[in-house]
Amino acid sequence: MLWNLENTVEFTPAQFDLISTVLTIGYAAHFAGLAYFILTRKNVAPRYRSMTTMSVVVMLSAALLLLRLDISLGQAFDYDAAAGLYVLGDSTYNHGFRYFNWLIDVPLLLTQSLFVLNIAKPDVLGYRLKLGGAGALMVILGYVGQFYEVVDPLGALLFWGIAATVPFIYFTAIFWKLTGESLSYLPGEAKNTMKQIRYLFMFSWNLYIVAYIVPMLGDFGQSAEAAVTRTYLFTIADVLSKIIYGILLGKVATARSVAEGYEVDGYEHLAESN
Secondary structure, eight states: OTTSGGGGSOBOHHHHHHHHHHHHHHHHHHHHHHHHHHHTGGGSOGGGHHHHHHHHHHHHHHHHHHHHHHHHHHHHEEEETTTTEEEEOSSOOOTTHHHHHHHHHHHHHHHHGGGGSOOOHHHHHHHHHHHHHHHHHHHHHHHHHGGGTTTOTTTHHHHHHHHHHHHHHHHHHHHHHHHHHHTTTSOHHHHHHHHHHHHHHHHHHHHHHHHHHGGGSHHHHTSHHHHHHHHHHHHHHHIIIIIIHHHHHHHHHHHHHHHTTOOOTTOOOOOOOO
């Protein structure tokens, strides 16, 4: 996979360790998230548990992907003692694995919010298809673009990046509309949490765009420093958009459950009216 940026640069020991460390923190955090969502699944009423199950799937797939990337990094590079650098060996590092993971996670992340919103049953399937389909299309277009991040970063990579932005804008507009409408009917605590979710969504998902354009940044974009930088950005975005997002959605579901009369152990707040 020589088209990936990581395979065209040499890393100092510090840079190599930084990439490996952030990948390790990433998969460890998602494994912790996996345990959290499994253990807290019964904190929400049965009608909301499909949302928690989706978080479990997202955690497992993301954790395994980041673990796979860390293993791939170690297999691809050998330490050259004479040069004091990590250089590409007989294997290659496949950054494209991230897109396979996102193809699973993105449709789930976009549609799991529907479980805590008041949406008429006849409309639910339509929103699932719109959000999930647009999310999958964005990932596929971005995946095609990453084949050109070294050979044509300001041409083909930019083109496919712009193409992927179209479905991104589409599903973001739908998400922003639906969650905005929810602020009129969610109970007080859930309403405040939903506001946090909206801004977290905008920040974390746009962070992916920033990471995607790193190879376009001239000489820096084709350097080892750029490879380290985008690994950090992508992993931070994963943690925010998957773990923190899932926890906040769980808080909304818990608040709604309590407001609807469901008893949650250790939840001392009284049910709130709209």
